[in-house]
Amino acid sequence: MILGELEARVVEGPPSAPLIVLAHGYGSSAADLAHFADALRMPLSWLFPEAPIALDAPPGTRAWWPIDEAARDRAVAEGRERDLSNDAFPGLKRARELLDGFLDAATKCFSPRTLVLGGFSQGAILACDLALRSTRPLAGLVFLSGARVTHGEWSPLYRTRAGLPAFVSHGRHDPMLSFRVAEELAAELAVAGLPTTFVPFEGAHEVPLLPLRELRKFLTRVLAT
DSSP: OEETTEEEEEEOOSTTOOEEEEEOOTTBOGGGTTHHHHHHOOSOEEEEEOOSEEOSSSTTOEESSOOOHHHHHHHHHTTOOOOOTTOOOHHHHHHHHHHHHHHHHHHHHHOOSOEEEEEETHHHHHHHHHHHTOOOOOSEEEEESOOOOSHHHHGGGGGGGTTOOEEEEEETTOSSSOHHHHHHHHHHHHHTTOOEEEEEESSSSSOOHHHHHHHHHHHHHHHTO
């Protein structure tokens, strides 16, 4: 299905069911998150948008904006913490505009009772950036193994989303994006008035069973209100 300017995988639930939109990470695709719908087995409609940039390798993988892969790989190989808090990505603004247009089209098409927005890794960054920079009504924000970016810009915006339930999960041994920073972000959101569920797990850059179970509890809770 094409919504706005983005293609998406769709798992449609009952009429007017709550809608959850999850954006995939860099070097991935919508198919890599689509199993969430089967794993959680909830009466929701799910949308998994495909990022706009096709990557050369692996085949079929995509990105929301370009990154310096060589610098990333060096940092991981050397065991350096990848804290992106002070980084700005020129392509993030365009990705945000595309996802915002996608959400406009999705809400018109599905007429959901409520909307939850989230993502994994680069998709989590994008979802959080959009949530902070817009007034779009959201029932929840899902931040899976993501990163805090443009901290000087994000930080003053946290309080504008006071009351928005947030779910943050991150692997303690994630070599790609800093666990410490994810922990700090969860604490900052909570202090700013966002009811925040933080789920650390013994793992790397992934979404294993523990955060999936806790995500189901989170969604059940926020969608019941």
